[in-house]
Amino acid sequence: MASHTPSQRYLSTRGGSYGLSFEEVVLKGLAPDNGLFIPQVIPTLPLNWQKDWLNLSFEELAFQIFSLYISPAEIPSAALKDIIHKSYATFRVPSVTPTVTLDSDRKIHLLELFHGPTFAFKDVALQFLGNLFEYFLVRRNEGKTGKDREHLTVVGATSGDTGSAAIYGLRGKKDVSVFIMYPTGKVSPVQEAQMTTVTDENVHCLSVDGTFDDCQDFVKALFADPLTNTTMKLAAVNSINWARILAQITYYFASYFSLIRSGILNPSTSDIRFVVPTGNFGDVLAGYFAKRMGLPMSKLIIATNENDILHRFWKTGAYEKSAVHGAAAEGGLVEDGVEAHTEGVKETLSPAMDILVSSNFERLLWFIAYDVYGSDTMAVEDKTQAAGLKVKEWQASLNTKGGFSVEKRVLDAAKADFASERVSDAETAATIRDVYRWPSTPGSKGYILDPHSAISVTAALRSAKETPGVDNVALSTAHPAKFSHAVEMALEKEEGFQFKDVLPLEFVGLEDLPKRLTHVQKSSGLDGIRKIIVDKVEKELNRTNV
Numbered sequence: 273m274a275s276h277t278p279s280q281r282y283l284s285t286r287g288g289s290y291g292l293s294f295e296e297v298v299l300k301g302l303a304p305d306n307g308l309f310i311p312q313v314i315p316t317l318p319l320n321w322q323k324d325w326l327n328l329s330f331e332e333l334a335f336q337i338f339s340l341y342i343s344p345a346e347i348p349s350a351a352l353k354d355i356i357h358k359s360y361a362t363f364r365v366p367s368v369t370p371t372v373t374l375d376s377d378r379k380i381h382l383l384e385l386f387h388g389p390t391f392a393f394k395d396v397a398l399q400f401l402g403n404l405f406e407y408f409l410v411r412r413n414e415g416k417t418g419k420d421r422e423h424l425t426v427v428g429a430t431s432g433d434t435g436s437a438a439i440y441g442l443r444g445k446k447d448v449s450v451f452i453m454y455p456t457g458k459v460s461p462v463q464e465a466q467m468t469t470v471t472d473e474n475v476h477c478l479s480v481d482g483t484f485d486d487c488q489d490f491v492k493a494l495f496a497d498p499l500t501n502t503t504m505k506l507a508a509v510n511s512i513n514w515a516r517i518l519a520q521i522t523y524y525f526a527s528y529f530s531l532i533r534s535g536i537l538n539p540s541t542s543d544i545r546f547v548v549p550t551g552n553f554g555d556v557l558a559g560y561f562a563k564r565m566g567l568p569m570s571k572l573i574i575a576t577n578e579n580d581i582l583h584r585f586w587k588t589g590a591y592e593k594s595a596v597h598g599a600a601a602e603g604g605l606v607e608d609g610v611e612a613h614t615e616g617v618k619e620t621l622s623p624a625m626d627i628l629v630s631s632n633f634e635r636l637l638w639f640i641a642y643d644v645y646g647s648d649t650m651a652v653e654d655k656t657q658a659a660g661l662k663v664k665e666w667q668a669s670l671n672t673k674g675g676f677s678v679e680k681r682v683l684d685a686a687k688a689d690f691a692s693e694r695v696s697d698a699e700t701a702a703t704i705r706d707v708y709r710w711p712s713t714p715g716s717k718g719y720i721l722d723p724h725s726a727i728s729v730t731a732a733l734r735s736a737k738e739t740p741g742v743d744n745v746a747l748s749t750a751h752p753a754k755f756s757h758a759v760e761m762a763l764e765k766e767e768g769f770q771f772k773d774v775l776p777l778e779f780v781g782l783e784d785l786p787k788r789l790t791h792v793q794k795s796s797g798l799d800g801i802r803k804i805i806v807d808k809v810e811k812e813l814n815r816t817n818v
């Protein structure tokens with residue numbers, strides 16, 4: 273049984289808030305001092321976890337893990353189980369996140385995270401977050417009517433990839449509206465259709481006649497606007513929300529147990545690495561929590577594309593926005609940091625990893641600073657304070673000078689748990705082609721990777737070459753149909769390859785379904801966008817409150 277931390281509390285990485293509840297942290301998203309929320313203690317696993325958890329389903333595993341971070345006094349067990357069930361019943365396979373073996377000789381496995389409603393890994397977290405929002409609001413609104421009811425208005429901007437995961441996470445949720453802005457004509461037809469064919473009344477797609485940055489500016493202006501904030505309770509679902517990290521811890525355990533059950537991994541003799549295609553550091557950070565909790569793995573491998581700030585950090589100890597681009601705005605506040613700052617970012621074949629800085633990296637820095645700058649003789653509160661001060665100092669330097677360097681002992685601590693690999697576009701395409709050509713079961717076609725998964729597989733192959741005998745689990749973050757451009761480019765010359773063979777049934781005819789969207793003129797400004805949102809929320813409320 274899970275040994276409950278009696279009351280897990282949360283604090284900010286910049287030292288400004290502490291003692292917060294899980295609910296406060298989830299609804300706030302970002303701390304008032306601009307820091308990120310982290311749990312006060314990383315829980316350890318219960319005594320017989322390896323035996324007791326071996327045969328649990330994904331949902332049961334999620335329940336055991338979440339129970340270590342959420343006090344039952346905050347969400348009673350039955351309610352938590354219900355939230356988890358609702359979140360993962362939307363996945364197309366019973367195991368939710370299956371692990372398949374790509375190459376048994378080289379011990380390369382793939383943890384498939386794309387079986388959710390929008391065919392990308394963000395569903396694992398956003399399905400859960402949407403249900404949490406609803407649970408908290410419904411509970412706060414019990415017995416309230418009309419104007420007394422709390423209503424949450426989620427606003428975000430997307431360049432195409434992740435807007436749909438947010439929409440599918442929040443569609444039909446009580447007391448929540450969602451507004452997603454995207455640049456007209458600049459997202460692919462499938463991406464647009466994935467968003468605009470969701471016709472639930474609380475979902476609003478705003479097609480803005482501008483660029484992604486214009487959408488982003490609208491969102492920032494709304495969050496900073498006192499008038500908006502007095503009339504509405506705004507929320508964001510960006511990848512810095514703690515609940516998203518928490519949700520992602522489960523699949524590291526699920527994959528580990530799956531490899532043991534299939535006889536591939538021997539828990540007493542084998543070694544395992546997880547290789548994670550990384551942008552904003554949310555996915556791999558969940559792996560770090562799993563490792564700190566006690567899941568055996570020798571390393572987490574961070575695989576970046578050509579936007580390689582993390583890879584450069586692990587090589588040199590300097591965390592710097594690349595010099596050629598100069599200082600760009602710090603992102604992270606609005607939607608996914610992944611999409612929160614396009615200026616100075618290189619466009620690659622793996623757009624969901626195109627970042628200038630990685631917002632969740634701050635959380636890792638805090639844990640490292642806690643260990644490095646806090647001595648054993650210090651009280652926990654003093655260590656906590658020392659870590660917060662150090663993080664604040666690093667972030668200030670990032671904002672004003674575009675970067676910072678850490679001491680060798682900090683870098684050494686980072687290297688103890690992580691290694692890094694950088695993968696170019698050319699290598700990404702080559703891996704998609706190579707893996708497609710690998711002999712799989714006779715008569716069947718080769719495995720088709722999406723470009724993000726091709727990055728983790730490329731890094732896993734390097735790691736397998738350097739250290740043979742270790743099982744490498746590459747995280748596969750999207751279905752190939754979502755990134756048709758890269759896949760077609762890599763495979764167009766392959767005999768027998770037809771893109772339509774990759775297309776899931778859910779995508780066929782999607783573009784012809786009824787759509788629901790509102791066109792917004794960039795020139796309408798803050799007043800214009802505020803009016804659109806206020807009117808739509810009001811209409812929604814009038815309809816539900818009659």
Ligand SMILES: *Cc1c(COP(=O)(O)O)cnc(C)c1O
Pocket residue numbers: 392393394433434511549550551552553554555556610624625724749750
């Ligand atoms: C968001 C995303 C990533 C990067 O994940 P982070 O948590 O931001 O590091 C990788 N692949 C795909 C397909 C994504 O959508």
